[in-house]
Amino acid sequence: MRLSEHRYRTVSSLAGSLLFVQNVFEARIGEVVNVLAPDGRSMVGEVLRIEGGTVLVEVYGETSGLDIGHTTVVFTDSVRKAPLSPEIIGRVFNGSFEPIDGAPMFIPEKQEPVNGFPINPAARARPREFIETGYSVIDGLNTLVKGQKLPIFSCAGLPSKEMVAGILTNARLTEGGGKFTVVFAALGLTFHEYSYYMEVLEGMKTGFVAFANMADKPVMERLLAPRFALTAAEYLAFDKGMDVLVIITDMTNYCDALREISTSREELPGRRGYPGYMYSDLASLFERAGRIRGGKGSVTMLPVVTMPEDDITHPIPDLTGYITEGQIVLSRDLHQVNIFPPVDVLPSLSRLMQKGIGAGRTREDHRSISNHLYKYYAAGRDLRRLEAIVGRDAMTKNDILMLDFADAFEREFVNQGLSRRSISETLDTGLDLMKRFSLDTS
Amino acid sequence: MTGKIRGISGPTVHVDLKGLKLFERVYVGRDMLTGEVVRLQEDGAVVQVYESTSGLGVGEPVKGAGMPLTVRLGPGIISGMFDGLQRPLERLRDVMGPFIISGREIYAIDYTAKWLFSPSKKIGDDIAPGEIIGFVQERQFKHFITARNTTSKKLSWIADGEITLGDSFARFEDGEEIMGCFEWPVRIPRPYRRKLPSSGALVTGQRSIDFLFPFARGGTAILPGGFGTGKTVLEQAIAKFADVDIVVYVGCGERGNEMAEMIEEFQTLKDPWSGKQLMERTILVVNTSNMPVAAREASIYTAVTMAEYYRDMGYHVLFLADSISRWAEALREISASLEEMPAEEGYPTYLASRLAGFLERAGVVETMSGAIGSLTMILSVSPPGGDFTEPVAQACLRTGGVFLMLDTSLAHRRHFPAINWFQSYSLYSKKTTLYYNDKVSPEWEKMQLRCREILQKEESLREIAEIIGIEGLQDADRLLMKVAGMVRTDFLSQNSFTEDAFSPPEKTFSIIKGILDFYDSELGKLKEKPSHVE
The missing domain is CATH 2.40.50.100 (RNA polymerase II/Efflux pump adaptor protein, barrel-sandwich hybrid domain)
Incomplete structure (x- = not known):
């Protein structure tokens, strides 16, 4: 512990968002610094590397206007922390945790480091309680459970925004569940998207904490915003006992920011220029989802990833898929025929679903309905290729039935527009559909 | 012997301490973070720190431990759960709560028990x-x-x-x-009298493995597959049902929830061979993806040293790591922070030799006391984008004895375990087939050959059927397609979440025999009555 702040005017070089400070006494890794520009602006930065008295600082703001000689760097002796209070609920912040909803800043109850600490695997409780999103294709076939991390893999131009908005307003626990809140972090937002989401949040009034990082803000803030969001989520979950659903959109913007910063630090690039540590970095966010044995509260995560070039093997969706417990994959084909949400059931998967469904959690017949729907739909989809070759007339009666089922399944079960379906309605819709086609559901 | 921190960059720390040895354990900073000397220089040393360096400052003290990174070996390890540095996670939880805060050493072994x-x-x-x-x-x-x-x-x-x-x-x-109990350096293999050729099959209870791609005791196997192909489920199924004495499972840079699930299951499920609770034969080493990267690199060594310790008592030990790609990535991160010259995709040039050296710790040995013990290794590989040409998968291919390629398209069809039967292979096939011929049925090998033949024929017929439709095929070919379908769905597929999760070799044999007998009898009918099948 230092007794006073240390101030330096020994900046020796500047490049992009990086600056070197000389002759610094006892700096710490990750220490927060305040950078005071000659024109009086103040910015926050972080210590990245130390070599003797030379310290490399990364600045989280617009560095134009900084100079060598007049710029002051103040070392605070503390790592980056998030201010926390129950009053954050219902508020909208920017990526630096400053309110942008017009109301004044709250008085923090405590401060926690933004990077958090890993949950001891021996202290984790197995996720098994159902969260209802209101979308049949998720609730019925790719069920989300408390403590899970389940990404949405979207493509450019698909209505992931509308889907997120639907989940924001519709997600809830089934009866008897605890207190529920959504933490929403939007990264690299255009103004168009921003105004859309603000409208949605206004409609919700409360039950959310929002962090909005705009596209024109410095990229460092894009890396910070999800960490603030998760620190807030962990606080609400494990200090206040709430069940928190964290929605982060869009992780592709986050990863691009990570690449940009990695390159400016002159680090060795990995695949497609993304840094080699991107897996660990993404894991340091996603793994913060979970439940704690014997404790109340949970952090569930629903990040949105836009697959560049619609390519699921691109490093961003690929590494995400390796960390998360399943994925919801959106399809351009379904969107073309006006199906919303355009979720492709076949590559989608929720790995933690099995323990979260059935009697006492959703409904006794959930597993059987979901397995049958998947099986018949997969069979129908398989036959579409054959249909394209031999034509419908050359197919057997049973094959035609399966083809028709697959079409009806997409139109009636997957497609639900803006309506909300409870889990019961979802399962009944599926069951009725199979009965109508006289399919065996036992 | 104490010195001071001079510089910090990510997990690497420069210290001014002289007189350290290469790979000596070092305590870094006021929080006494564990580190290892990775490079000695004229004016000090470079230390690789195994915990988060966030908040660590220059000028903080550094102390050499006088010995390399070690694990404690002695009674009380079995059914334990440790992090990559062998800190007991359950006691860590009792001491510091549900989150792991760095810089606290707790001995793996309870000296007062x-x-x-x-x-x-x-x-x-x-x-x-x-x-x-x-x-x-x-x-x-x-x-x-x-x-x-x-x-x-x-x-x-x-x-x-x-x-x-x-x-x-x-x-x-x-x-x-x-x-x-005593300490043993993790990077030095435990001594034995001599290595023996691997003998006998390791029964896994997975039909597609035991029948088509058998494992040998003391052998190595690698399981590469993209995400969602069921690597973890398959590894855990093997960990549950394999015919061995002790299982050491390393969750290396993987999901925390998965580990929670595994712990819960292992505490409730019974070992089919001994009837005891599975956890009572299991040692878990867990370094989830958000725990420090450097400790992830050490975790597989920590685990294998414990595995060797029990092997030395004459036990058959199975070592499973999920996933070795995460270990390689940790190695890459450390290498980058040391500013070493990178090779393919940024991995250090010594990736292949390190991996080969590690896999060589598997084997059947005559122990120092004259007993026979074995250590079998199964490593999963997570190739980026499911692309098998990447360096880690390639390095594994050169040393692994069994290669089980997990196939994304099979996984999408919900065919699990998604082992591709054309691309996978087992170098132990010859020897282990003799074992099964002997133990289960002399027909084992013959059945195996026929099964492969059917699957191969189906593949070529499928292409034709896609064009002319299945109705256009000859009766015998349609029968073969039907039988191949049975082989795939009734024999090769195995649901890890039902009773069928464990299939003893006798059951494996009787299922395939049933299918092939059906094939023979239908073929016979076809010959009698050439125009009718069903």
């Missing part, structure tokens, strides 16, 4: 190096206590009955003591 020691030697006996002097009962295992003297010596005293690990178990005439 009482054990019942049954000596097998008496005063005056000559003890050769590595000889067994007695055992304590650790769950269902006899935990043998071995002497670690370098030359043959006479015992002057030996304990009998209740004892703690802090006590001396025996004493030689020259005063040297034998303790119940």
Whole structure:
């Protein structure tokens, strides 16, 4: 512990968002610094590397206007922390945790480091309680459970925004569940998207904490915003006992920011220029989802990833898929025929679903309905290729039935527009559909 | 011996301490973070820190431990759960709560626990190096206590009955003591008399493995597959049902929830071979993806050293790591922070040799005490984008004995385990087939050949059927397609979440025999009545 702040005017070089400070006494890794520009602006930065008295600082703001000689760097002796209070609920912040909803800043109850600490695997409780999103294709076939991390893999131009908005307003626990809140972090937002989401949040009034990082803000803030969001989520979950659903959109913007910063630090690039540590970095966010044995509260995560070039093997969706417990994959084909949400059931998967469904959690017949729907739909989809070759007339009666089922399944079960379906309605819709086609559901 | 931190960059720390040895353990900073010396320089050393360096400052003290990174070996490891540095996670939770805060050393072994020691030697006996002097009962295992003297010596005293690990178990005439537990450097393989060729099959209870791509005791196997192909589920199924004494499972840079699930299952499920709770034969080493990267690199060494320790008592040990790609990535991160020259995709040039050196720790050995023990290794690989040409998968291919390629398209069709039957192979096939011929049925090998043939034929027929439709095929071919379908869905597919999760070789054999018998009888009918099938 230092007794006073240390101030330096020994900046020796500047490049992009990086600056070197000389002759610094006892700096710490990750220490927060305040950078005071000659024109009086103040910015926050972080210590990245130390070599003797030379310290490399990364600045989280617009560095134009900084100079060598007049710029002051103040070392605070503390790592980056998030201010926390129950009053954050219902508020909208920017990526630096400053309110942008017009109301004044709250008085923090405590401060926690933004990077958090890993949950001891021996202290984790197995996720098994159902969260209802209101979308049949998720609730019925790719069920989300408390403590899970389940990404949405979207493509450019698909209505992931509308889907997120639907989940924001519709997600809830089934009866008897605890207190529920959504933490929403939007990264690299255009103004168009921003105004859309603000409208949605206004409609919700409360039950959310929002962090909005705009596209024109410095990229460092894009890396910070999800960490603030998760620190807030962990606080609400494990200090206040709430069940928190964290929605982060869009992780592709986050990863691009990570690449940009990695390159400016002159680090060795990995695949497609993304840094080699991107897996660990993404894991340091996603793994913060979970439940704690014997404790109340949970952090569930629903990040949105836009697959560049619609390519699921691109490093961003690929590494995400390796960390998360399943994925919801959106399809351009379904969107073309006006199906919303355009979720492709076949590559989608929720790995933690099995323990979260059935009697006492959703409904006794959930597993059987979901397995049958998947099986018949997969069979129908398989036959579409054959249909394209031999034509419908050359197919057997049973094959035609399966083809028709697959079409009806997409139109009636997957497609639900803006309506909300409870889990019961979802399962009944599926069951009725199979009965109508006289399919065996036992 | 103390010095100071001079510079920090990610997990690497420059210190001004002189007189350290390469790979010596170092305590870094006021929080005493564990580190390892990776490079010595004229004016100090470079230390790789195994915990988060966030908040660490220059000028903080550094202390050498005088020994390399070690694990503690002794009774009480089985059914334990450790992090990559062998800190016991359950006790860590009791001490610091649900989150892991860095910089706290807790011994893996409880020195105060009482054990019942049954000596097998008496005063005056000559003890050769590595000889067994007695055992304590650790769950269902006899935990043998071995002497670690370098030359043959006479015992002057030996304990009998209740004892703690802090006590001396025996004493030689020259005063040297034998303790119940000791430390061993993780990067040095444990000694043995000689290595033996791998013998006998390792029954996994997975039909597609036992029948088509059998494992051998003391062998190595690699399981590459993209995400969602069921690597973890398959590894855990093998960990549950494999016919071995002890299982060491490393969750290396993977999901925390998965580990929670596994722990819960292992505490409730029974081992089909001994009838005891699975956790009672399991050691878990867990370094989830958000735990420090450098400790992830060390975790597989920590785990394999514990595995070798039990092998040395004459047990058959199975080592599983999920996933070795995460280990390689940790190696890459460390290499980058040391500013080493990178090779393909940024991995260090020594990736392949490190991996080969690690896989060589598997094998059947004659132990120092003359028993036969084995260590079998199964490693999963997570190739980026499911692309098998990447460096980690390629490095594994050169050393692995069994290659099980997990196929994304099979996984999408919900065919699990998604082992591709055309691309996978087992180099142990010859020897293990003899074993199954002998133990299960002399027809095993014949059935295996026919099964492969059917699957191969189906593949070529499928292409034709896609064009002309299945109705256009000849009757015999349609029958073959039908039988191949049965082989795939009734034999090769196996649901890990039902009763069928474990299939003993006898059951495996009877299913395939049933299918092939059906094929033969239908073929016979076809010959009699050439125009009709069904």
